[in-house]
Amino acid sequence: MMKEISVFLENEKSTSELGLKLSKNLSAGLLLFLKGDLGAGKTCLVRSILINLGYQGKVKSPSYSLFEQYSIDGKTINHFDLYRFKSAEEWLSAGFNDYINVHDITIIEWPEKAKNVLCDSDIEIEIVYDKEISRRALIRAKSKKGEAVCKDLV
Numbered sequence: 666m667m668k669e670i671s672v673f674l675e676n677e678k679s680t681s682e683l684g685l686k687l688s689k690n691l692s693a694g695l696l697l698f699l700k701g702d703l704g705a706g707k708t709c710l711v712r713s714i715l716i717n718l719g720y721q722g723k724v725k726s727p728s729y730s731l732f733e734q735y736s737i738d739g740k741t742i743n744h745f746d747l748y749r750f751k752s753a754e755e756w757l758s759a760g761f762n763d764y765i766n767v768h769d770i771t772i773i774e775w776p777e778k779a780k781n782v783l784c785d786s787d788i789e790i791e792i793v794y795d796k797e798i799s800r801r802a803l804i805r806a807k808s809k810k811g812e813a814v815c816k817d818l819v
């Protein structure tokens with residue numbers, strides 16, 4: 666595995682700041698996995714990424730819809746939340762693979778729910794609880810493209 670970066674996220678503002686940094690480095694076709702317990706801050710991070718890319722509408726959590734798509738300045742961002750999947754095969758039967766391509770940025774919360782059917786990510790961020798109310802982001806680059814995103818994050 667490539668190296669892991671650890672970023673302490675004291676409060677929600679810190680999570681937003683990480684989203685800002687990430688938004689500047691995202692490249693075409695990037696596949697980002699977001700792991701961590703319910704309430705860890707995955708959607709919070711995605712919201713910050715989208716807003717900093719220039720999205721002005723409301724960012725909904727796709728926990729019921731499973732999927733939201735955003736079009737920002739000619740860029741397409743796909744946001745999935747697979748928490749409600751009962752089996753990994755739902756990823757395939759829903760045709761979600763078709764959304765992963767070389768142009769669009771795709772962010773997936775709960776990728777574990779589609780283990781073995783999802784393609785490999787470029788970057789994985791696991792958000793864990795740290796010191797009662799704070800969080801820590803463990804950021805792992807999984808490809809060259811992912812490594813480039815990790816640059817200047819700390």
Ligand SMILES: Nc1ncnc2c1ncn2[C@@H]1O[C@H](COP(=O)(O)OP(=O)(O)O)[C@@H](O)[C@H]1O
Nearest residue numbers: 674676677680703704705706707708709799800
């Ligand atoms: N670094 C942080 N420290 C403390 N609370 C945070 C932090 N980041 C986000 N939060 C809060 O935690 C909650 C995260 O919710 P959400 O992003 O929906 O979680 P998830 O998508 O992981 O289930 C929000 O209430 C947010 O205000």
Ligand SMILES: [Mg+2]
Nearest residue numbers: 707708726774
């Ligand atoms: Mg969420």
